[in-house]
Amino acid sequence: MRIRAALPALAGTVALTATAFLATPAQAAGGVTIYHVWFDSPGKDDRSNKSLNAEWVQIRNNGSSAVALKGWILKDTSNHKYTFPNVKIGAHKLIKVHTGRGTNTATDLYQNRRAYVWNNTGDTATLTKPNGAKVSSCSWTRRDGSDKYC
Secondary structure (H helix, E strand, O other): OOHHHHHHHHHHHHHHHHHHHHHOHHHHOOOOOEEEOOOOOOOOOOHHHHHHOOOEEEEEEEOOOOOOOOOOOEOOOOOOOOOOOOOOOOOOOEEEEEEEOOOOOOOEOOEEEOOOOOOOOOOEEEOOOOOEEEEEEEEHHHHHOEEEEE
């Protein structure tokens, strides 16, 4: 009788323990995720720097300590790659990666491109570590309008 009563408790403990070891890639990277993507810049797509910079991907660090992003890669399904410079994202902070040209700051990075990267009709932004390990991704379709919270 005692064994039957202990089995459900043991099963619950095993399930809880197994769940603790199944960390998502974002958790394994200190809580760094793709948070928000603005894939269709407002107004006419005229390839002006202003329009290109209105297309961006926002990265969020949900963790309690800063994470060095040097060498991390942000890419789309067509394999347009942006490699992060020697930059850190602070705990509970955000960084935007703009498509166009500009001067990098602590909150805004620039790919220095002269053409759009993110497809308005559907695409996937993927963030990986330098070794290729996937950290986070965000996909959208035409139904999502002009931006997507991930």
